Amino acid sequence: MKITEVDAFQVSWTPDDTATQRSAFVIIRTDDGLEGVGEASPMQGGLASLGIIRSNLTPMLLGQDPLDHAVILDRAMHALIKLGPEGALTGALAALDIAMWDLKGKATSLPIYKLIGGAWKTALPFYASIGGNGERSPDEVLRVVEARLKQQPAAIKIRFDNPRTDLDTDIQGDIAKARAVRKLVGDAFPLAFDANNCYTVGSAIRVGRALEDLGYWWFEEPVQHYHVRAMGEVARALDITVSAGEQTYTLPALNDLISAGVRMVQPDIVKMGGVTGLLRCAALAHAHGVELVPHQTQPTVGHAANLHVVAALLQNARPVEWNDPSTRTHPLFENPLVPVDGLFHLPDRPGLGLNINRTELARRRR
Ligand code: CA
Numbered sequence: 235m236k237i238t239e240v241d242a243f244q245v246s247w248t249p250d251d252t253a254t255q256r257s258a259f260v261i262i263r264t265d266d267g268l269e270g271v272g273e274a275s276p277m278q279g280g281l282a283s284l285g286i287i288r289s290n291l292t293p294m295l296l297g298q299d300p301l302d303h304a305v306i307l308d309r310a311m312h313a314l315i316k317l318g319p320e321g322a323l324t325g326a327l328a329a330l331d332i333a334m335w336d337l338k339g340k341a342t343s344l345p346i347y348k349l350i351g352g353a354w355k356t357a358l359p360f361y362a363s364i365g366g367n368g369e370r371s372p373d374e375v376l377r378v379v380e381a382r383l384k385q386q387p388a389a390i391k392i393r394f395d396n397p398r399t400d401l402d403t404d405i406q407g408d409i410a411k412a413r414a415v416r417k418l419v420g421d422a423f424p425l426a427f428d429a430n431n432c433y434t435v436g437s438a439i440r441v442g443r444a445l446e447d448l449g450y451w452w453f454e455e456p457v458q459h460y461h462v463r464a465m466g467e468v469a470r471a472l473d474i475t476v477s478a479g480e481q482t483y484t485l486p487a488l489n490d491l492i493s494a495g496v497r498m499v500q501p502d503i504v505k506m507g508g509v510t511g512l513l514r515c516a517a518l519a520h521a522h523g524v525e526l527v528p529h530q531t532q533p534t535v536g537h538a539a540n541l542h543v544v545a546a547l548l549q550n551a552r553p554v555e556w557n558d559p560s561t562r563t564h565p566l567f568e569n570p571l572v573p574v575d576g577l578f579h580l581p582d583r584p585g586l587g588l589n590i591n592r593t594e595l596a597r598r599r600r
Contacts, residue, residue, distance in 0.1 A: 235265065235266055235299055235300060235337075235341060236264060236265045237262055237263070237295045237297065237298050237300055238264060238296070240261075240262050240291070240292040240295050240296070240330075241260065242258075242259075242260045242288050242292075242329075243258075243260075244256040244257065244258055244279050244280065244599070244600040245257050245259055245563060245566060245595070245599055246598040247563065248562075249565075249598065251598075255279060256276065256279040256600060257273065257276045257279075257562070257563050258273065258275070258280020258281070258283055258329065259272070259535065260272045260273070260274070260284075261333065261590075262295070262300060262330070262333040262334060262337060264337060268340045269337070270300065270332075270337030270340065271336055271586065271590065272328070272329035272330055272508065273332060273535035273539075274326055274329035275325040275328070276504075276532065280325065282322035283322050283329065286322060287326045294309070300333075300334040300338065300341075301334075303331055303335070303510065304331075306334075311324070320484070320487075321505075324484070325504060327507065328503060328506060331508025332504070332535060332536075332539045335508065335509040335510075335539070335586075336586045339584040340585045342584070343584050344584060345580070345581060345582050345583060345585065346542035346543075346585060346586060350509070350542070350546045351546050354546070354547070356579060356582075357577040357578070357579050358544060358554055358580065359387075359553040360555070360573060360577075361387050361388055361389035361424070361553040361555060362382040362383075362391070362558070363393065363428075363531070363556060363557045363558065364378055364392050364393060364558060365558060367392045367393060367394050367411060368394040368395055368403075369395075369396075370411075372407075372411050372414045376415065379419070383419070385556075385576070386575060387556065388576065389423070389424035389425065389553055390423070391427070391428055391454070392411065392425070392428065394408060394428065394429060398431050398458070401432055401437070402433055402437045405437055408429075412444065412445060412448055416448045416449065425448075426454060426477075427450050428454035429453070429457075430455060431456075431458045433457055435464050435467055438453075438457050438468045439468055439471050441456070442468065442472040442476070446472065450474060452474065452475040452498055452527075454477045454478070455478050459478060459482070462490050465495075466491075466494025467494075475497050476496055476497065476498070477497075477498035477525075478491055478498075478500065479500040480500045482501055483505060485511075485514050489518060492518070497525065498526075498527055499519050499524055499525070500526075501515045502529040503528060503543065504532055504535075504536040505529075509539055509543055512528060512543045513543060525552065526547065527552045527555075528544065528554070529555060530554060530557070532557075533561055533564060533570070533571075534566065534570055534571070537578075538581065538586040538587060538588055540554060541571070541578055542586070554578065565594045566598060567588045567589060568589040568590070569581070569589050571588075
């Protein structure tokens with residue numbers, strides 16, 4: 235099997251392209267008529283990753299056997315390392331890896347989770363990830379949480395999404411919102427708090443103590459992601475589990491985060507390494523006794539790839555992330571994944587298990 239075409243493009247989140255954001259997809263085609271779909275991180279529409287795929291990576295892939303994906307992509311990462319290796323380059327490599335795993339599944343008529351060793355379970359709970367709470371009033375936060383509870387999530391995470399250049403802006407207000415949500419859902423419901431990197435170390439510890447009193451499950455990215463030692467300092471000072479890693483792009487960098495003291499890591503399948511990369515992260519986390527709860531915000535390709543990997547992990551008891559808004563690229567597929575009674579069911583079709591809707595793809599492709 236040889237790669238004959240690498241098609242990298244944006245897709246609009248709405249049919250008329252009025253949404254301000256787009257997703258970044260890649261379709262790899264082979265000489266035996268198969269095709270695999272992948273996705274890169276959508277930050278800034280994924281344009282930087284798509285450019286690297288078109289200009290630099292496509293020539294390395296044409297004529298290659300997609301079953302050699304790990305060798306091809308590790309070679310490419312090192313050849314292009316001065317383009318990154320963080321962010322745009324690793325997002326590009328992730329998209330290609332996912333597409334080649336999709337191809338591998340189609341070539342063997344097996345779902346990805348079978349190819350990586352089987353699923354511990356094929357119905358997976360999720361947590362509702364709710365962004366934008368920094369600018370909401372406490373009442374507005376509660377209304378949004380109430381709406382998401384109707385989807386029957388196993389847990390809820392409230393994200394604050396404040397500007398990262400303006401730290402510690404409203405600590406009392408943040409704690410008040412955390413308290414209000416706890417009161418709404420009751421003592422037993424699992425909750426997480428995502429600071430989106432907006433505290434200093436001292437403030438993070440103060441907020442973390444309040445979250446401990448409120449029985450929160452985890453406290454995500456309390457300080458700037460690039461302050462790895464500071465992230466570890468907060469993690470070691472608190473009893474609540476501190477998580478980080480969605481802005482970590484290589485295995486050595488993830489190891490640094492774990493060594494600093496972070497006990498839950500959240501690498502993202504469309505940002506670093508794709509299926510292959512997330513499996514390597516899982517091995518590293520498992521070896522250190524650290525929880526792996528992947529970051530995942532994309533509703534179709536990224537979500538399906540993430541489900542296949544998480545289902546195959548020994549420590550897969552944690553729910554998968556289900557972001558908002560959750561259905562923006564669903565029309566591009568005939569069988570998008572939707573939760574049923576609070577569970578996502580792993581597709582048992584070959585590869586990722588998603589069927590492209592050609593009409594909608596043609597309409598939304600940019
Ligand atoms: Ca986050």
